[in-house]
Amino acid sequence: KAGVTQTPRYLIKTRGQQVTLSCSPISGHRSVSWYQQTPGQGLQFLFEYFSETQRNKGNFPGRFSGRQFSNSRSEMNVSTLELGDSALYLCASSGQGARDTQYFGPGTRLTVL
């Protein structure tokens, strides 16, 4: 089975712009979770989608949003980018969410200038 893929792998944006990141889960997995990793805060949970519905949400401002399509692919969007949004954004897929083994993608490294 192909692993979790994320596109793009690297991205450079400027403050105020918006960005969309994409995640394709392992075939058959219905849960996709998104995480932000920064040197200061470590790994933090953003949100989880399961069968096209947002099932859980972390403590992030409304500028961070996501969606999941019927084929389980997921996108996350960050609007009005701030310097502090520079981070590695990881997605992970699983059959049932946090109760299952999470399979992580390689991440998208976002730099905001």
Added chain:
Amino acid sequence: KNEVEQSPQNLTAQEGEFITINCSYSVGISALHWLQQHPGGGIVSLFMLSSGKKKHGRLIATINIQEKHSSLHITASHPRDSAVYICAARVGNEKLTFGTGTRLTIIP
């Protein structure tokens, strides 16, 4: 105070040594994950456990629900084990809460 605490933050050991990384959590959990992150960012899930002990090769993970504590052990450590090890607890409504990670360096 973080809900999930790891220790030590950094650990350097000689090849062949027995390694222990600890994870404590302050809330009730239903499962605990151990993850490995190599330089470059890729994360691999090592274990998910809710009780007792699991073993995979040279890696062993244990959890004590009553004491709210989990350990990850590496036997006969090897330089390729050098990575950041992260524990993550499934809390409440199933989101994962992460520890700050332990950076392990194994010297040949």
